Amino acid sequence: MRTESRRWELDAMRGLMLVLMALTHFPTRLSDPMGQPFGYVSAAEGFVLLSAYMAGLVYSTTARRKGDEPMKSAFFNRALKLYACQLALLLFAFTLIAGIALIGREDAVTGLLGFYLERPVVAMVSASLLLYNPALLDILPIYIVFMLISPIVLLHGMEHGWRGVMALSLLLWLGAQFGLGSALFQTLTGWFDMPLQYQDLGAFSMLGWQFLWVFGLWMGTSHSEPDAQTTHFPRWMVGTALVLAISAFLWRHAVGQTPLPGYPGINLMFDKWQLGPLRLINVMALMLLLMHFAPWLKRRLPRVQMLETLGMAALPVFCAHLVVALLALGLFGSARPDRPFSVDLLILFTGFYALYAVARYAVSRDQSKAAHKKTRTIGPVHMRPSESS
Template identity: 25%
Template sequence: MKRIAALDSIRGLLLLLMTINHLVWVSGGYSAIQLVTLQPLGQFGAAECFVFISGLLAGAIYSRDTFTNAQLTNKAFKRALSIYRYHIGCIVIVFIWIFIASQLLPSVLPILENSAHNVLQSPINTVIASAALVNQPSYFDILPLYIVFMLLLPLLIIAYRKGLGWLVISVSVVVWMFSSTINTTVLQPLIEFVFANFTLQLGYFNVFAWQLLFVSGSALGYMLQNQTLRWHHPALTAIAVIIAAVIFAAHHGAFVSYDINRWVLYSYADKPELGWLRALNIAVWVYLIAIIIKRYPNALHITALSYIGRHSLRVFSWQIVLVYLSAPLLHNLRLAPYFTALIIIVSATLWLSVWLTEKWQTDAVSKRRVVGYLGMACAVVILGNVVSAQGVSSLTIKATNITDSKTPFFVMVYDEQDDLRQRATVYVKSFAPQQLTQGITIDALPSGNYAVFAFQDNDSNYYLTLGNDGMPIERFGYSNNPLLTTAPQMKDVMFAHNGSQTQTIQIR
């Protein structure tokens, strides 16, 4: 199986999508760009496809006839060791950054600690457990999976060579079907016993479920390498198109009138456990993309994406570090109008990471330049984080006179340029009445003029419902608690935010 440029492009695209999503998530903000980057085609995302393609390429590359069983085992173990080194390198850099941030940026430390627990409280235990691959801070869960799968790969290929592929797939499917039970009754209790008296982050993905992606990918890669698979047929293509189209339509709300929405679909397409609908959705799109590549080999080849796709381990490792390094900056600027542009600019450093590593491998002069570039980059990141922390402060919102303790409230924060009749651009979130009574806090709100609006969403339509006379029929309140006989003007409810403060709203 020759190198397929389109696969490098797809891997590059998946790396870019994951990076953008991770940057948005770690910031605690929202960006419209996720309409494109977060499961745009259905109930599957970039991470699942990345693991599948990794298995596909591993199955093809390591099953070449030129490799004996001993040679492929040696190569696979060396690759696993290489991945482990990158993983440890990322752990060291991120943990050091958290220690630095604890001194320079204590106000945003909760953002980092929310993703990496116990680094400051139990540093030695956290490092040991992370090095053992059982403690997996947020965004550190793919590389440990890949290490385990690469250690498993020689057994898979040897079984394929013996004609036992059917047995491998059967066992993989059975393990996937019982993955949740195996994980909760065997693996987790064992790990918690070994690391007693220490709270672990066990990672987001269930390894027993996600092995299906790698194993099926490796089996497909083996068959393609050895040309033992006749995989395309017009009838199969038609079925795949229909399934993909139906799931796509349901995913985007075509069947809401039948009570079929994204949340209903997700109940069958659970991501950590790799639900059956997610597995099916991935399978049909893998088939359809394979058809496109077969008929139009260069249609999906994009040079810029192939550039980072060819260096996926380096790029993926860099994006882990990047997410943590930029987390304080992005969190502080998550409400800025240029937040999406900033996400794109930060994501563009994926290409820079590849270019720098290529320079590093050339000569001593280039190595010194790379060290200089990295030093300047670190200085810029630290300075940006420090500067962005200036001019932001917390806003606590409380509500009084709440009579219904069950129906949730929507809290909205408007910028002074917003239209109060429209959706707020600064902040929108739902809270239980008890939370609003105690007070909810928005961290790192930039200095400016704002208005707060809260209403109890009795009919669950996400908007303040008005009666026939145009007056609200749901309980609500605004900042400044104005006495209203008509819809308020911004000047009536606006307040200046130049430092940490509490706004108490009386619900009427």
């Protein structure tokens, strides 16, 4: 997505989310301590919320300036691009990564691609239909579905208001907490022999995570309106959010990524894959604080060009980080405390060097395309006869 005037702070935040995701997915000693560093919230929540916000910001403006059809086409083309990326990643995983894992007998990858190794044809067909989504490769499919349904959500929200949309989205999220997704899967597949299990669809609950997407879409659309005002929160709300965020941060780093070991019922309230209620509260508290302190932070924090570059090329960098993570898993296996620290440094240095190189190339390519398009739009400058003599 490109806007006429990019907001560097949004690019930097997306870049930060990509760095945190890479640190989590690269199999090194930093995977665990860098997972959920701000509380019981991961980089995935921030990335989805930011992506939805930017989609609402950009595509609602497209709808107002150019009409509904160009906006729908923009969403569809973006979804098509995401689908092409997903197919490329699947091909990479099912060929090179699977081969490396089988030769090296690496359990980290053979476990990840277990269904594919057992039933390769079924796995390839179902993966191309976005039904089979192994770990690490289960993020883009929900993004694709969200992009495809976004034009309907966006148009309804812009024409009829967002209350009904948000209420329905909240009901679906609530249903996900009580197993609505698996119940629908069992109902839809109860009439025929389905080779896939519900868990093969991917770890992320689409019904749970759609709320975060719809919420971000609503915020981006609201902030794109010509008469949009800066959001101000009451002092009591900011104070409550601050207490919740600090408490979650301290608890996470004192206890660990599992809030209450031995109490699965309570831990389910913080569940990442279903976007549990206490986790969602943590997300909203951090988002409110970020929005409240954004002007102050924007004035005082230095700009980090590397993060902005990564954020500007979010999709290529995201795909590249999965390639690096899969290669590292295939070659070195999961993170182990007994592994030489030099191996972890090699993974981190090579991985982040590759991500930044991909980002620089993608940004440079996009800028060249934009300059070429602008030149073609303006056309050549023709001089009058008197000027050429």
